[in-house]
Amino acid sequence: MLSFLPAPVIGVINALLLGLNTLFWCLLLYIPAVLKLIVPIHGFRVLCTRLIIWISESWVACNTGWMKLTHATDWRISGADQLQREGWYLVLCNHQSWVDILAMQRVFNRQAPFLKFFLKKELIWVPVIGLAWWGLDFPFMKRYSREYLIKHPEKRGEDLRATRAACEKFRYTPVSVMNFVEGTRFTPAKHQRQKSSYQNLLTPKAGGVAFVLDAMGDAMQTLVNVTIAYPGGAPTFWDFLCGRVPSITLEVETVEIPAELKGRDYANDAEHRRNVKDWLAGLWQAKDRRLAELLGDRSGD
Numbered sequence: 001m002l003s004f005l006p007a008p009v010i011g012v013i014n015a016l017l018l019g020l021n022t023l024f025w026c027l028l029l030y031i032p033a034v035l036k037l038i039v040p041i042h043g044f045r046v047l048c049t050r051l052i053i054w055i056s057e058s059w060v061a062c063n064t065g066w067m068k069l070t071h072a073t074d075w076r077i078s079g080a081d082q083l084q085r086e087g088w089y090l091v092l093c094n095h096q097s098w099v100d101i102l103a104m105q106r107v108f109n110r111q112a113p114f115l116k117f118f119l120k121k122e123l124i125w126v127p128v129i130g131l132a133w134w135g136l137d138f139p140f141m142k143r144y145s146r147e148y149l150i151k152h153p154e155k156r157g158e159d160l161r162a163t164r165a166a167c168e169k170f171r172y173t174p175v176s177v178m179n180f181v182e183g184t185r186f187t188p189a190k191h192q193r194q195k196s197s198y199q200n201l202l203t204p205k206a207g208g209v210a211f212v213l214d215a216m217g218d219a220m221q222t223l224v225n226v227t228i229a230y231p232g233g234a235p236t237f238w239d240f241l242c243g244r245v246p247s248i249t250l251e252v253e254t255v256e257i258p259a260e261l262k263g264r265d266y267a268n269d270a271e272h273r274r275n276v277k278d279w280l281a282g283l284w285q286a287k288d289r290r291l292a293e294l295l296g297d298r299s300g301d
Helices: 007-038 041-071 099-108 123-125 129-135 146-149 158-171 187-194 207-216 237-241 270-300
Strands: 072-080 088-093 115-117 175-179 223-229 247-256
Touching: 007 041, 007 129, 007 175, 007 237, 041 099, 041 129, 088 099, 088 207, 099 207, 099 237, 099 247, 115 129, 123 129, 158 207, 158 247, 175 207, 207 270, 223 270
Parallel strands: 072 247, 088 175, 088 223, 115 175
Antiparallel strands: 223 247
């Protein structure tokens, strides 16, 4: 509706709308979040979590509203109708831009359980949204480098124990556990530096996926394999706010997670590590081929 305005004007309007929307819903979310913190009754805390999720979904719905108001982006979505609100999902997606998160939230919102990410422990102190993430039971992780573990072997395995503790909270309300397994956004420079064997992807890291399957594989049956592409080129967040993204393609595929990949010790079982890596590599090879097809559309326009 407002896409006729100059791009920088649209960007400023959307930045204000995003900021005000986030502030409003976060302040509302603090009420059940604080009650959840101070009332040590399990059933009450589960109820607070469900209310917090409803508030968060309303935040996403309002974000979708300003996107529709100001953007002329062509959204090409397939497979989202396979999702269910009451499922427990492991969600994997390629990562090209910070826009990926907003795009996935728009497509998944109220179609599937609210997306939850593993976050660095330090992010709990982020103003406004740090407490919101805590209230939503986003897992806060402290990951140790190999060098640190050599000096402090007593910390070995602590990350898996923290993952198990975090995933225990996911057993009581349906959840979509999200993982960008490449670990960072794709850029040509990173691709070259990594010497990735894939044309349009970085090499996936299996550890985070394996930790989730080890911790709650009995509750999680379905992988949601998401492929996201920007035929006009991966946008910056400012590009997105300004409405400079001509089209977004997002394909959703649901796949049963192999039973043999669940509930085993990734850290100490070499065969299991190899199996998880081979499974993930197969998914990534198929995703790389599909991305080549989707991005090839750009050259034919």
